[in-house]
Amino acid sequence: MKHFFVCIAIACIWGCNSKTEATIAYDLVISNINLIDGTGKPMREGISIGIKDGKIVALDSVLSGDGTKHINGTGKFLIPGLFDCQTHTADYNRDFPRFMHYGVTSIFVTGGSLCTDEYYAEMRKQGEQDSIPAPRIFHTSQHFSMEGRHPSKTYASPNWQDGESIFFLKDTVQIEELVERVSKNPIVGIKLTIEDGPAPPFVERIPQEFVNKTVQEAAKHNLEVFAHVSDNMELEMAINAGVQNLVHYTGVNIDPSNERHLELLQKFKKQDPS
Secondary structure (H helix, E strand, O other): OOOOEEEEOOEEOOOOOOOOOOOOOOOEEEEEEEEOOOOOOOOEEEEEEEEEOOEEEEEEOOOOOOOOEEEEOOOOEEEEOEEEEEEOOOOHHHHHHHHHHOOEEEEEEOOOOOOOHHHHHHHHHHHHOOOOOOOEEEEOOOEEEOOOOOOOOOOOOOOOOEOOOEEEOOOHHHHHHHHHHHOOOOOOEEEEEOOOOOOOOOOOOOOHHHHHHHHHHHHHOOOEEEEEOOOHHHHHHHHHHOOOEEEEOOOOOOOOOOHHHHHHHHHHHOOOOO
16 A cells, blocks of 8 residues: 555644754654645655654754654655544444545544444544554534434434434423433534435424524533534524534525625624634
């Protein structure tokens, strides 16, 4: 397997001095690499990287040191580790080495039909070891949705199990209980599916009061909400409820000459969204 990129998933000090003291004994030197540092600066050719205690501490044209491990980076490129900010995997043993091969050293898993508490725990464990190539794992809760709605109806599968890989909301009291439950896991936030589906045939949207309650309960546990929206109506539902993150945006159509649209986006901006 040829590796065209060398990805450093460690703390980096890109602003170090170009000249370093000869007394430094580096743990690793990568020499003659093409450096793309992620700051927007042009690529630098023929750079040597000195790594010590898990940090890039030196950049120079030539670096050396007694007992230092060397990697010849000729013809290769060094970049900061990439982050896939929304992904799903049905086979992480197959997919994780592929992510690493293409330079993705961290991933954000936003639910899925297999994503039970146990499946999430297995993925986290894989991401924490260093014997098998695997990215760092971040993830939401399971989908908060309703029976017969998106995604369980849109992408029908026997793997969708209420209470395990998806939560079919029936009332707002249940939302309080479910948020309390999932908050005990190392999740980034709550995955909420507002949308009626990405394409016809559409299903019913989740009611506004369910969106409002999910955001309110998440805030009690210092959690944010990651919502699916697929049109302007759902965008407005999410923003009015205080949703901070949109993981789907396809189908939203903002008219820059429409004052109502602009007011809506200004309201969203105040919520520190992503």
